[in-house]
Amino acid sequence: MPDVSLPDPHWADLPLGFALLVLALWLTWTQRDRAAVIGFTGYGLLVAIAWVRLGSMDVALTEAALGGGLMGLLLLTAAARLGEETDQPAPGLPARLSIALLCLGVTLVLAAVVLGLPSPAPNLVAPVASHQAVTELGNPVAAVLIAFRAVDTMLESVVLALAVIVLWSFGADRAWGARPRALHLGPPSPALVFLGRLLPPAGLIVGVHLFWTGADHPGGPFQGGAVLAAMAALLWLARLGEPPRVSDGLTRLGIVVGPLLFLLIGLAGAVIADAFLDYPEALTKPLILLIEAAKTLSVAVALALLVAGPPELPGPMPPRQSGRAAKGVTP
């Protein structure tokens, strides 16, 4: 980590923290979906900047890649599909007040506990730094993710692959094998098509750069994959391409290749190295790069497909009410 202790305007963090707090309170208070989603995108930006100030560039990049691109897209399309009206009445004042009080209590308790923590908090910086060389990685976060705690990273990427299967299983039986259509949101405007033609090449470079630089600098497969996924979603949104069918074998391979390769190399490690998820000394760096490349691909495919939604049949969908009723009939 670079030394950020030079001239550090701590006082400038005060407005940032204040803005975060105000925006968070407004977000919980407002009742209009779309306004809240737009506010939430801004909140994501602020959080990313806050992570920079806290010295966690990797987290800041993740927050920006997800919160700035895909999250806003996902939430706004969801809000659009739901319509502006919510059919639930707002809870009454007593209910709101009591929950607010309880939240305040929890916050105070947490604050008391966190402020009472030893400073500096005991941490694993020293052991990570002393063993980092084994992994031949310059970025300590990458070393933790791919070597020291490889099992967690592997299982998290399994969760992502699982999430796509789960989302697909939410589609209708008769639509199985069709394409996802959540991003078919009306005819694209010329400006959107223009962006769809020009932005993805730039995004491709940034995404690959983030993956590649992740070995030694902040960045990595997740951040890079998220950028690539955002670009794919943009292409689909501008109708310059179509999401693949759920029955497509290559797509499925793309979803699982990251965790699968991770697991298989890990299993091989039990034979050719010292333990499950260990790397043989001579091949450490190439194997790690191979895993990370596959992971980038899988993250990109999975995130893009998560935004694209479950498979749907072409043609105008039935209106909302009858759509829900039709759901009750299983073929």
Add this chain to the structure above:
Amino acid sequence: MSLADAFTAVFVSLGAFFFFAGWVGLVRFPDALSRLHALSKADNLGLGLVVIGLLPQASWPFGTLKLIALWLVAVLVGGASAQLLAGAIHAQAAETSTGGEPGRGTEAAPGANGNDKATS
């Protein structure tokens, strides 16, 4: 202060000024389209001037190239999203005047105003 630093100081200050102007416009201008106009100024000029100002400070060649690429991307993205927003504002203005749903208005329509005050 070297020449490069002076250059940086001038251009970064100008950029900062345009951000300030963009903010004033966003908060003070009366209708959505003029606010959007003010915003585009900050987007393009503000960021562009800051980038130009930082060029002498960047490492050659990758830092400089990265900065220029960033500015190109920002101009591209800023222009296109302004276009998108303007289109949406127009469509909605047309819709509100032909008796569309007022609650969705992006203009300072009374319906939108009232709706909002009730929640905030």
Add this chain to the structure above:
Amino acid sequence: MTLLNAIDPWLAGPRSAELLFPTLALPVLGLLLAPLLGARWARLLALASLVVGLVLALACTAALVAADAPLVYALGGWAAPLGVELRLDGPAALMLLLTAVLLLLIGLHAAGEFSVRAAGRRATLAFWTLLLGVWAGLDGLFLGRDLFNLYVAIEVLTFSAVPMVCLKGHAAQFQAAFQYLLFALLGSALYLLGAGLMLGVHGTLDIAQIRVALDAVATHPPDIGGDARAATLAAVALMSTGLLAKTALMPLHLWLPPAHGGAPAPASAVLSALVVKGSFFLLFRLWLDLVPDLPQLHVGLLLGGLGVFAILLGNLMALMQARLKLLVAYSTLAQIGYLFLLFPLASGASGGPAATAALIQVVSHALAKASLFLLAGRILVAFGHDRLPALDGFGRAMPATLLVILMAGLALVGLPPSGGYLVKSLYASAAADLGAWWWPPALELGGLLSAAYLARILSIALSPAPASGTGTGAAAGGGHILRAPITGLAAPALLAVCALLLGLLPPALFSVMDVARPGMGSATAVAGVMLSALTPSGFWRSAGPVLTVALVVVLFHSAGESAWGRRIASIGRGVAGFEGWLRQWRTAGALLLLFLLIQVWTSIG
């Protein structure tokens, strides 16, 4: 035998801990291969991996017994705190075995229902992939000893369990699944917050190392060690509140009845028998392994009190349900309550007889409940619905099914020699040791209420078919009963018999649970309570009240329209209204926060 002799030295050797990583990797591998192979092969893949998994679980247990010490495996060769370790002790081995056996049996049972021909490609691929996912998550939970690793495992479990609810694609199922997802994620967030806090306090996430650090703190003067201990307890409170939401301890149960009641029967069986036990097992680990001196914490009273609340309200609500699957789901809520008596009654470093009781309850309920849900699915298939008032006389159409329901039900009621009986007696002996006389009566009352709903099912099943004019009775229009094949009874019957005869197992077998938990003494405790139960007087002492209650319910059922009947029904409506209020989001959310505050308060205060 020769094969066993050949591998025996290896099992006892130092490399036997290497059995742990395939146990975790196998379901993950299956889960990733399933979408590649497609719906047509997913079933075969899942069942084949489950068979291998059962063998692995048996080998793990054998190795554990042979070593008579916990098996520890450092993943990637990195020891804690830098790396992540897997650890197998007695309770974990028990859970591994239970999971492998149950998933294999449920999988075999569901093989016909979830095939491409019967359920379509979508549901088939999803079901078998998710089954493998549940298995992967559970194995991760049982083997993990690192708080963040456990978090990842429980996420795998949640993301696999939730969509099982809506495999059939009904609108109501989607709503139930969505509720389940949101509440479970709320729990995850709290857990993660607690784990992060723990890392900030101790600089490690390894449970054993945190325990060591805490013991070191305890020897410091309070003004130095006090803060760390308080922060640790606050972190445990955060994690455990999150896990309470995932375990659906009443009144944090809003998601469970619609989810477990609405899912396809095999999925309900998995969810009820295993998934809620996963988060409970983590609670077991947290409070027993992490925080010393549990009995001195008042938080045990809170958890135990909620447990009693769940036992009483869950059983009452089960008694009043109009649908069979919802009845079974509410019975799960009550049975979850039994698990939580562990916390006020645990004693000593390893929990004593209360820990044995909780683990046996996990096993016994899993067996009985999986059986009941599979049977409810059978009835659903046969009659096309599971509305109890319209199932009059179903026992005459399906006598074998009714018999198995009774066996599984009696195990839940806790008649000797069932697992339920072991649980009650072990808790009673733990309470007697602590002088806490007020817990056992709640258990007994819960058993009687269970007997009441069982008797209600029985009297519906055997009631004479109504006059043909009304046509509501199941047996009345015998023509449209779909005869389910008798082979479908094999798995539920096997499970029910196991649950009912759990107490007859040789007590020495229970000592598997004691490995690496010094002083738990399961074998002796079980032997003690079973000896007293197997005398005629001991049997009647527990069976007498149950039979009386059953008789009363049957009589009441046949004379339901009396003034007494109406009065009781109006009380019932009041209870149901209260329970409905508890299942509102704002109530459940507020209670979640409230329990968090109380836990922090009582454990630190």
Add this chain to the structure above:
Amino acid sequence: MTGFLLIAGVFILLTVLLGLVRVLRGPGDAERLMAVQLLGTGGVAALLLLGSAIDLTATTDLALLLALLAAFAAIAFVAGLGANPGAFTAARPVSAPSSHSNGDSPAGD
């Protein structure tokens, strides 16, 4: 120089933070979006200045990322308007809420 760059960065950040008033007050969603847009651009500028001041190359990467993804909120917003039946006078309802999206918020029972 470092001090100047830092102060300029903080100034720009403060300016765009004040623009968040538009998120809270609206009046319309377009204004909210503009404020978020301004926040994004200002954030990019502030990050560049900060990164240049204390020599963090990664902040430039982050700025690049933010600039690249800045349009997504606007894209989603406009696309969402188009998807809402009645928002445009399109010939056919292009996409009503599909059957899978469970319309109800989970509140209440």
